[in-house]
Amino acid sequence: MGDRVFGARVGILGGGQLGLMLGLAGRALGLELSFLDPSAGSPAAAVGELLVADYTDGAALQRLAESDVVTFEFENVPVQAVKALELRGSVFPSSRALEVAQDRLNEKTCFGSLGIATPPFEPVGSWPELAAALSRIGLPAVLKTRRFGYDGKGQAVLRTEAEAKQAFERLGSAPLIVEGFVPFQRELSIVAVRSRSGETACYPLVENHHQGGILRKTLAPAPGVTDALERRASGYIESLLAHLDYVGVLALELFEVDGRLLANEMAPRVHNTGHWTIEGAHVSQFENHLRAILGLPLGSARAIAPTAMLNLIGAAPDARAILAVPDAHLHWYGKEPRPGRKVGHVTVRAPDTTTLTARVAELERIIALA
Numbered sequence: 527m528g529d530r531v532f533g534a535r536v537g538i539l540g541g542g543q544l545g546l547m548l549g550l551a552g553r554a555l556g557l558e559l560s561f562l563d564p565s566a567g568s569p570a571a572a573v574g575e576l577l578v579a580d581y582t583d584g585a586a587l588q589r590l591a592e593s594d595v596v597t598f599e600f601e602n603v604p605v606q607a608v609k610a611l612e613l614r615g616s617v618f619p620s621s622r623a624l625e626v627a628q629d630r631l632n633e634k635t636c637f638g639s640l641g642i643a644t645p646p647f648e649p650v651g652s653w654p655e656l657a658a659a660l661s662r663i664g665l666p667a668v669l670k671t672r673r674f675g676y677d678g679k680g681q682a683v684l685r686t687e688a689e690a691k692q693a694f695e696r697l698g699s700a701p702l703i704v705e706g707f708v709p710f711q712r713e714l715s716i717v718a719v720r721s722r723s724g725e726t727a728c729y730p731l732v733e734n735h736h737q738g739g740i741l742r743k744t745l746a747p748a749p750g751v752t753d754a755l756e757r758r759a760s761g762y763i764e765s766l767l768a769h770l771d772y773v774g775v776l777a778l779e780l781f782e783v784d785g786r787l788l789a790n791e792m793a794p795r796v797h798n799t800g801h802w803t804i805e806g807a808h809v810s811q812f813e814n815h816l817r818a819i820l821g822l823p824l825g826s827a828r829a830i831a832p833t834a835m836l837n838l839i840g841a842a843p844d845a846r847a848i849l850a851v852p853d854a855h856l857h858w859y860g861k862e863p864r865p866g867r868k869v870g871h872v873t874v875r876a877p878d879t880t881t882l883t884a885r886v887a888e889l890e891r892i893i894a895l896a
């Protein structure tokens with residue numbers, strides 16, 4: 527790629543809202559973008575060239591391979607497509623990192639090998655295997671498909687043996703993993719970035735609130751985090767970045783239980799729990815991902831103020847009412863609203879956490895009216 531920044535082309539597998547926000551950051555840096563997505567209505571079409579084709583389409587992959595660097599914003603892209611692109615040029619993160627993150631068993635095994643604590647887990651291929659695993663792990667437990675799960679899909683909480691049987695009948699046609707149910711106090715995540723030169727930056731731990739398996743709210747930085755907990759989380763993600771020789775943004779989802787952190791899963795891409803960084807951190811996860819894959823110096827990942835991010839799910843809110851809340855910022859992805867679909871988000875900052883709590887309550891009231 528040489529030293530060219532202005533006019534450099536970034537090829538991106540996936541053209542959803544993560545692609546849109548990468549593109550917005552990329553356009554500001556003078557980059558050109560090409561997106562490959564099977565959907566003609568992809569939000570990222572607003573900020574670059576959209577190739578509408580299957581992820582394995584030869585001509586579309588050829589066009590992407592003409593980019594200076596290729597990345598992905600969707601973790602279920604076929605590893606084969608990423609490997610094919612790696613043969614033709616620079617792809618970050620690597621297919622190896624993608625492969626580990628796509629399979630919950632590989633991912634948790636990788637966590638274990640690095641000393642990253644997880645809930646107890648076992649692979650499951652049959653009902654006798656599940657019954658045997660449950661006799662060791664105990665109930666309640668959580669049964670999950672190893673691959674292609676997201677937003678709580680492809681999983682079931684098992685409270686009784688009858689529920690376990692039912693869940694196995696529903697999910698058992700795919701390879702599974704069973705985990706101990708974690709009675710967590712809260713869900714946290716950490717987003718970090720590593721550049722081609724090995725430079726890293728970690729955003730602060732954030733606190734996440736889900737409903738129906740879908741992220742609703744992120745508080746950044748997470749309130750009441752001790753230095754020790756912050757160091758533990760950044761140590762975990764730094765060890766993953768180093769082990770995977772990772773380039774780009776990586777997210778790690780964690781449970782906090784009795785002062786401990788247990789890793790749930792990682793995402794080898796920019797992450798919904800990092801959207802707050804656009805207005806709440808010195809340099810956003812989107813800009814830092816692009817800086818990392820282009821081999822540019824990283825920007826500071828520090829928070830500039832207490833910040834919250836609220837997802838807009840399934841419906842358009844009253845934009846005027848949202849923008850009337852002090853220091854609220856509205857992001858609309860240009861997607862057709864459908865139940866359960868993430869169609870935008872709101873970020874709000876405040877000078878202190880008490881003011882932030884009041885602003886969040888006001889925004890939640892406005893969003894609930896949508």
Ligand code: AMP
Binds near residue numbers: 681706709710736739
């Ligand atoms: P995941 O698809 O693994 O991110 O899981 C979706 C959600 O299910 C998480 O955000 C948690 O709220 C919950 N969950 C997943 N695994 C466990 C577990 N082992 N114990 C308790 N809750 C879990």
